[in-house]
Amino acid sequence: MDIISENRAFGGTQGVYKHNSHSCHCEMTFGLFLPEEAKVGPVPVIWYLSGLTCTHENAMVKAGAQQWAAEQGVALIFPDTSPRGEDVANDDAYDLGQGAGFYVNATQKPWAPHFNMWDYITEDLPSLLQEEFPLDMSRQSIMGHSMGGHGALTMAMALPGRFRSVSAFAPICNPTASDWGRKQLSAYLGDEESTWAAHDATLLMRDKGFDGPVLVDTGTNDQFLDLLRPEALAEAATARRQEATLRLQKGYDHSYFFVSTFMEEHIAFHAEALYAD
Amino acid sequence: MDIISENRAFGGTQGVYKHNSHSCHCEMTFGLFLPEEAKVGPVPVIWYLSGLTCTHENAMVKAGAQQWAAEQGVALIFPDTSPRGEDVANDDAYDLGQGAGFYVNATQKPWAPHFNMWDYITEDLPSLLQEEFPLDMSRQSIMGHSMGGHGALTMAMALPGRFRSVSAFAPICNPTASDWGRKQLSAYLGDEESTWAAHDATLLMRDKGFDGPVLVDTGTNDQFLDLLRPEALAEAATARRQEATLRLQKGYDHSYFFVSTFMEEHIAFHAEALYAD
Numbered sequence: 169m170d171i172i173s174e175n176r177a178f179g180g181t182q183g184v185y186k187h188n189s190h191s192c193h194c195e196m197t198f199g200l201f202l203p204e205e206a207k208v209g210p211v212p213v214i215w216y217l218s219g220l221t222c223t224h225e226n227a228m229v230k231a232g233a234q235q236w237a238a239e240q241g242v243a244l245i246f247p248d249t250s251p252r253g254e255d256v257a258n259d260d261a262y263d264l265g266q267g268a269g270f271y272v273n274a275t276q277k278p279w280a281p282h283f284n285m286w287d288y289i290t291e292d293l294p295s296l297l298q299e300e301f302p303l304d305m306s307r308q309s310i311m312g313h314s315m316g317g318h319g320a321l322t323m324a325m326a327l328p329g330r331f332r333s334v335s336a337f338a339p340i341c342n343p344t345a346s347d348w349g350r351k352q353l354s355a356y357l358g359d360e361e362s363t364w365a366a367h368d369a370t371l372l373m374r375d376k377g378f379d380g381p382v383l384v385d386t387g388t389n390d391q392f393l394d395l396l397r398p399e400a401l402a403e404a405a406t407a408r409r410q411e412a413t414l415r416l417q418k419g420y421d422h423s424y425f426f427v428s429t430f431m432e433e434h435i436a437f438h439a440e441a442l443y444a445d
Numbered sequence: 446m447d448i449i450s451e452n453r454a455f456g457g458t459q460g461v462y463k464h465n466s467h468s469c470h471c472e473m474t475f476g477l478f479l480p481e482e483a484k485v486g487p488v489p490v491i492w493y494l495s496g497l498t499c500t501h502e503n504a505m506v507k508a509g510a511q512q513w514a515a516e517q518g519v520a521l522i523f524p525d526t527s528p529r530g531e532d533v534a535n536d537d538a539y540d541l542g543q544g545a546g547f548y549v550n551a552t553q554k555p556w557a558p559h560f561n562m563w564d565y566i567t568e569d570l571p572s573l574l575q576e577e578f579p580l581d582m583s584r585q586s587i588m589g590h591s592m593g594g595h596g597a598l599t600m601a602m603a604l605p606g607r608f609r610s611v612s613a614f615a616p617i618c619n620p621t622a623s624d625w626g627r628k629q630l631s632a633y634l635g636d637e638e639s640t641w642a643a644h645d646a647t648l649l650m651r652d653k654g655f656d657g658p659v660l661v662d663t664g665t666n667d668q669f670l671d672l673l674r675p676e677a678l679a680e681a682a683t684a685r686r687q688e689a690t691l692r693l694q695k696g697y698d699h700s701y702f703f704v705s706t707f708m709e710e711h712i713a714f715h716a717e718a719l720y721a722d
Contacts, residue, residue: 176666177702229701232509235709389453424506425454432512 169300172197178238179204182228187296191287192251198293199228199246200301203238212242212307212442213297214435215331217249217289219314220348221267224248227313232428236435242442243303247289249315251282263348264355270343271319272367274356283356290323290330309438311335313427314392317384318343321369321401325378333441335383335434337427338390341401342370348395370397373404382412383437385430387420446577449474455515456481459505464573468564469528475570476505476523477578480515489519489584489719490574491712492608494526494566496591497625498544501525504590509705513712519719520580524566526592528559540625541632547620548596549644551633560633567600567607586715588612590704591669594661595620598646598678602655610718612660612711614704615667618678619647625672647674650681659689660714662707664697 172184180203189196205211214237216227224246227233237244250256250269257278259265265279274283298305310331312320317339324334343349344364353364365371382405386398398414405412420426449461457480466473482488491514493504501523504510514521527533527546534555536542542556551560575582587608589597594616601611620626621641630641642648659682663675675691682689697703 175698175700175702176664176696176706178706182702229507232512232705234702235509235705387453419453421452423452425452425459425511428509428512429453429455 169296177201178235180206180234180238182234184224189251189288189292191284191292192282194251194253194256194282196251196288197224197248199224200297201234201237201244202301203241203243205241206243206302210302210304213245213303213305213309214242214438214442215245215247215289215308215310215320217247217271217310217312217316217319219249219312219316220263222249222316223267226424227427230424230428231431233431233435236432240435240439242435242439243301245293245297247293250285256282264352268315268352270315270352270356270367271322272353272356276356276358279356285319286323289319290327307332307442309333309442311337311434311438312339313337314422315340315348318367318369322367322372325369325372325376326366328379331380332444333381333383333438334378335437336385337430337434338386338392338396338422339369339384339401340396342368342397344368344371345400346395346397348392370400370404373401373408373410377408377410380411381437381441382410383434384412384414385417386415387417387422387426389419390422392422446573454478455512457483457511457515459511461501466528466565466569468561468569469559471528471530471533471559473528473565474501474525476501477574478511478514478521479578480518480520482518483520483579487579487581490522490580490582490586491519491715491719492522492524492566492585492587492597494524494548494587494589494593494596496526496589496593497540499526499593500544503701504704507701507705508708510708510712513709517712517716519712519716520578522570522574524570527562533559541629545592545629547592547629547633547644548599549630549633552640553633553635556633562596563600566596567604584609584719586610586719588614588711588715589616590614591673591699592617592625595644595646599644599649602646602649602653603643605656608657609721610658610660610715611655612714613662614707614711615663615669615673615699616646616661616678617673619645619674621645621648622677623672623674625669647677647681650678650685650687654685654687657688658714658718659687660711661689661691662694663692664694664699664703666696667699669699
């Protein structure tokens with residue numbers, strides 16, 4: 169693992185690191201904020217998964233999350249959204265290929281060798297983090313924005329016991345019924361739609377739900393509301409009697425101005441779960 | 446004036462606008478955050494002047510200032526750092542020409558027709574803002590980062606009664622004695638150094654000071670510390686018995702991680718002055 173940069177921030181350190189990923193078979197870059205408390209012992213962890221077109225950097229510089237993580241004494245992990253590099257397949261569209269990994273393990277050509285973001289986030293990166301940094305991996309929560317909200321919700325439900333809480337900003341809630349989903353799941357996983365269900369938060373909510381609290385914020389002026397389908401997740405969560413807070417925020421859109429506005433509440437929500445018992 | 450974008454943020458609106466500048470003889474872009482209180486009446490104003498290479502956008506997305514402005518009920522103005530466009534002179538160096546206006550009125554070729562950032566910030570943009578937005582221009586404060594800290598300090602001292610308080614993050618304190626200054630002042634104002642003194646915060650502090658509180662933060666690990674010369678400003682302010690808080694922040698560098706860490710305190714500092722009497 170190589171250090172790309174380390175900047176002091178809010179009493180802690182915002183680092184950027186790169187390493188060779190076993191899952192993605194390429195070099196991957198991630199950001200990690202460690203609060204001051206990490207100097208004296210392991211701290212709880214919140215994952216932040218980013219959306220389409222983002223790298224590790226967007227949320228790290230625009231979401232305003234570090235200040236609240238510092239206040240709560242928790243670490244923040246900002247992974248990239250896909251494998252990258254000249255040897256890695258790509259597409260001219262902004263919503264397929266590099267920057268658009270969709271948090272799945274691709275089985276189809278040309279994506280299969282590198283596009284394994286599910287394994288990268290759930291296995292590869294956690295084991296590196298545990299080795300290299302003072303993190304308490306028994307206390308993890310996860311959140312994300314848009315495509316990253318999709319990733320956070322699906323991973324939280326698919327891996328019971330891993331995450332204590334899950335939250336999302338404007339998540340893609342029902343990708344098997346959306347143009348933000350059908351295109352990518354078809355490309356990465358193939359046309360057999362039964363393989364898609366494991367990557368649809370609404371279907372997972374119907375099928376199993378999440379053993380912990382859920383918080384989802386979506387703006388009423390989100391320009392992608394039709395693609396996100398928050399109504400599908402709301403129906404599924406309510407039918408299941410899932411412990412959840414689902415909010416429509418008046419006038420907000422899909423931008424980081426929306427994300428940063430509600431970041432304090434999301435971090436506090438996760439901290440409450442991370443410090444319980 | 447044209448609206449480029451308006452995003453809801455922290456209960457208010459983060460807008461980006463463009464207009465034809467009389468001072469710079471080109472189209473100029475700026476950001477303006479209006480808190481929720483602006484819906485019912487004029488609100489106080491804090492100017493944020495950015496540093497070398499920045500546009501109106503950098504601080505707007507990375508400094509985390511809007512949340513504190515919303516809490517205090519004040520507006521934030523994010524001007525660009527220079528004139529721009531194909532017809533505007535430029536230089537290959539990052540620290541001269543477009544993105545490096547240095548907050549002066551250029552008198553030398555090829556800069557003179559467009560590079561009039563002093564007039565732009567102190568006359569042109571204020572009159573547009575007063576016409577178009579619910580701002581209480583009798584309550585203004587100013588801050589900036591690096592080259593923008595230089596701009597904020599020099600304008601605050603040169604225009605008594607205009608700003609109630611001034612603050613800076615890692616300002617260029619003594620440009621007439623620094624490679625961040627001598628090069629630009631020579632290019633924009635010519636080789637007669639007597640014309641430079643009006644654009645040196647340390648010389649202005651020695652000569653006249655500021656009629657209000659001053660707050661300056663600089664990181665002990667700032668990679669440009671030798672160019673900033675905070676010691677010169679500290680000596681001048683202390684000798685004058687200027688009302689001032691000058692802080693060296695351990696371990697912090699020149700980045701927006703540093704700026705955002707102390708933004709809450711800077712906005713609170715200005716709000717106290719803006720709401721006094």
